[in-house]
Amino acid sequence: MIAVVVPGVAVKETSASTGCSAPGYANATPRSSTVPGVSMFVTGFAGCFTVDSVTAVRISADGKSLEPHPGPADEVATWDSVRLALTRPDGKKVTLDYVHLDLSDDYLKQHDNARTWLTRASSHRTFTKAASHLMQKPFFSVVRDALIGHAPSVVQDETGLDYKDLNKAFDVTLYGKFDRAYHLWTEGVQRELVTAYKAAKGTKKLPFRVGYTKDAGSCLQVATRKP
Incomplete structure (x- = not known):
């Protein structure tokens, strides 16, 4: 897994979704009975933020933005990537996008929209954490070059x-x-x-x-x- 976090764009990663489900989200409105794959991720924010909404998203065809996912709400794959609308204790609104994405060269070189989105996202301040030192491997050169070339x-x-x-x-x-x-x-x-x-x-x-x-x-x- 590689996690790359940038403000307003949040997390891009190579891992599979957790496959877990939980009875709704703490402080979330509207509440959802079960949304597999993102419950544990959202629960981690409940102590510091109010989770106002969770929306399934995907990378647009041109790679310039994230758009609502048109898939059925009861299918796990629909919720691979989500947009969280959060409220901080001081009342400030925060948008956090969690994007599930294969960052290997094999995938990115075959999906222009994903590569375009990654390059655009890499222009933000970035925090990285990778398993197995993956970004130092030759087959993760696209994400490496994007960050080296664009991250402030x-x-x-x-x-x-x-x-x-x-x-x-x-x-x-x-x-x-x-x-x-x-x-x-x-x-x-x-x-x-x-x-x-x-x-x-x-x-x-x-x-x-x-x-x-x-x-x-x-x-x-x-x-x-x-x-």
């Missing part, structure tokens, strides 16, 4: 963009510690990031845990596009 800033742990690519386009501030990747993916992974942490005169403290549990602890890179 990127926040990530070691599983995101390869540091050698990130450092070419961005000024990177290092947080926490990093001396090797999680033991399942140590071979040749993020060697330049290891070198950067060793060479840094002082990295900023990271007062929370993020990513895989490692002996050295957690790390985070905050990257801002170079002038």
Whole structure:
């Protein structure tokens, strides 16, 4: 799974939907008895936001926007992607789009609308979290190149963009510690990031845990596009 989060666009990912169902959404109006696949995702916001509505969406044919999904409401596939209308405790309205999307090169090169939408979405500030360091693999080059080419800033742990690519386009501030990747993916992974942490005169403290549990602890890179 890769999760890429950008303000107003939210989450794009490669994983399958959870397939779960729950009795409605806390604080949601209107309420739905069961909407498979998104219940757990929505429930996570209930403590901080009021969930006003949940709408099934899909990427439009031209890739320029998200549009209401025309599929039957009782079919799981209709709810792969959703738009949440939320209200913060201070009353501010927030729109959050959760987009289920295969980010592999094989898929994106065969679906122009998905590639167009991804490129447009990548022009926002971005947070990434990937399983298995997928964006560092050659078969995830489309999403990697979109972020390297368009994102104004990127926040990530070691599983995101390869540091050698990130450092070419961005000024990177290092947080926490990093001396090797999680033991399942140590071979040749993020060697330049290891070198950067060793060479840094002082990295900023990271007062929370993020990513895989490692002996050295957690790390985070905050990257801002170079002038």
